[in-house]
Amino acid sequence: MSVTTRRTRFAVAALAAVTAIGGLAACGKDDDAKESGGKPSKLVVDTFGEFGYDEIIKQYEKDTGIKVELRKTAQLNEYRPKVVRALATGKGAADVTALEEGILNEFKTNPANWADLAPLVADHSKEYLPWKWELGKAADGRLIGLPTDVGSLGVCYRKDLFAAAGLPTERDQVAALWPDWNAFIETGKKYRQATNKGLIDSATTAASAVMVQQGGDLFYDKEDNVIADKSAAVKTAWDTAVAMSDAKISAKSATWSPEWSAGFKQGTFAATFCPSWMLGIVADNSGPENKGKWDLAPVPGGAGNWGGSWLAVPAQSKFPKEAAKLAEYLTNAKSQVEAFKLKGPLPTNLEALKNPDFTGYTNEYFSGAPTGKIFGESVEKIQPLHLGPKHQAIKENAFEPALRSYENGQSPKDKAWEQFLKDAKTQGAF
Template sequence: MSLTTRRTRTAIAALAAITALGSLAACGKDDEPAAGEKPAKLVVDTFGEFGYDEVVKQYEKDTGIKVELRKTAQLNEYRPKLVRALATGKGAADVVALEEGILNEFKVNPANWVDLRPLVADHSKDYLPWKYELGKAPNGQLMGLPTDVGSLAVCYRRDLFEAAKLPTERDQVAALWPDWPAFVETGKKYRAATGKGMLDSVTTAASAVMFQKGGDLFYDKDDNVVADTSASVKAAWDMAITMADAKISAATATWSPEWSAGFKQGTFAATFCPSWMLGIVADNSGPENKGKWDVAPVPGGAGNWGGSWLAVPEQSRYPKEAAKLAEYLTNAQNQVAAFKLKGPLPTNLEALKNPEFTGYTNEYFNGAPTGKIFGDSVAKIQPLHLGPKHQGVKENAFEPALRAYEAGQITREKAWEQFTKDAKTQGAF
């Protein structure tokens, strides 16, 4: 039996077990709502920043239904909570955000999720076509409605660039790094002038390169782990190693407390930021750094890092109302509102043409025309194939090996050996 066959069968068995547990729990419920009963409250689970804080207020006013937003800061904390809720049949929200890697994992067996097709209007023509299609399970079930896509850019600190005697205007900054080698050279100049790393971490650069290259990443189309032969992974790895050798980063582990604090403290002057990262950068930097950050294009052109869908777990007591809430949160008007508040880039075609989006300038980021910067790259974004355990491989194999090398703990050869070994473990079910 091949590794692919073993992994697929094991995956089906594992997720079937979750389904069975969830079904048993559902069958045991004695608090099913009466016919026509309207929920007093619906719960929405998200990670990072989705920008729903304001839009739910209008929903509450229109429907009389309270919406509780439960936010988890980090994706690697969010996923285990969701898996546990599905396994026990309780604890999941009525509406759940599924990041692209997590969605692929649950596509193996979509029985835990409500099929949205009979509960919402036909939106197949309303979103970026490839984004809408990725929300479907292999059996055609519509598991989720599209939220955002992660168009890439660079967030940089104008004041820190000025202190390093580097240009500060975004068009001049963009000219500093037409390609990746030029970005490395800029980082060298920054360290020579300041004695500090310009970039937050080589792992954010590695992610940007990998997603920009596209194609097969940690998995091939048959969901075999190909981390050791993927051209995109190798290109990202080599660029991260080059950056580590050039010492252009502050070597802060992404999502760590030190990384979060580094935005406010000026530990680094740049990070690769998909559109959804804007809210995180602003929140971590605080109001005192408003206007100090700006946004410039990513080296080498566009790329796609991240993106999510809204789904409804079968265990929701109010699947019809939950589906309508997911539909409301992902409509054109509210995708624009969410972008203006926290940065998640719309995938609704009407939203992408809305002058409120295309002409939007972000006051926190020195008036950067983020609608244009991110919107211009949407048409260039190509769908990526992320295998069922992409996030686990990235966070538990790829990034730790790079950080170990950057910290001088292991050689380049040992780092690659550690990564490819751990990738097989993390990538298998």
């Protein structure tokens, strides 16, 4: 998931120290944490955003007799430093740790900090989207992450606000409004003219959606050299977002800010670009009073992968075998379907993607939208992305701030682009 991240000197130093001390806490066993039968009395799971695990964990506890503490962090910018600190100090890491795609490669550079899951779980290599499974492996071949979700795209929109602006509200008619990004901008202009408000939350949200539709290299090339100035995907995303800013179709609500969160209830904007995992966040921010006012339509320009994660087991876990089994449980086909139904994370397990409970699922909060069908049909069209080791830092500390400075009228377009390129080199250094 994409959030604003601030890299501190401590975090940089901590990452440098991870290899040296990351496994210290794995020495020795905490017998007090085990029951007489030898199994742990409790396992800890760290996630960010919303993974939809609450009910699944209750069932796991019934099945195994092992309690699970689910530690949720709202935003990735708060979550990543916690993981860095735990690995660097050798203490405090959860038994199961979620790693988002934007930070995965950063942590894969020190594979010794993670348990090799291959000998701890059954062979599931043929059960997931092939590219998703492979990304869970470190360079030395060890399996450090089991696949959770993938971030297929849609557009979440408020039917009542569309109606007030004289726009169609039925999802098929809405989809017909924007076969491409130029048409989307024209729709935004009509909404602005009718309401004097922005159609979308922010230009940076739109840029994220456009960027991931392109596939291939983004901020890095295959050798992990920063190529921000040469990436066609990045330039296309920038130019499209600038065009949206010029057309004044944005509410200028910075994603993840308090104003952005409140904007869902207040009707500050009428649409946002929704990876599947965003559905739960939209619903939580909008509240029960707005149930049935939201709907979901396909995104302009085709499929794209924005987000998605893996579950890993830190080497410092005192119960690596049991933790790996818990990660296996949380990522199996049944659990992925249940998580999707509860909060929206799109399955990557091939059996789950064919499950009628998934393909036929309709989301009541989003006006009964066939979210299983809408998101599921786009999975096979997703083009794998190459995200370098500091992808998230470049995106959130260089690309998005520069784009916001233009959107807010603080910098001319050329100066904003130059600032992005300068900051990308700094943020991308490893």
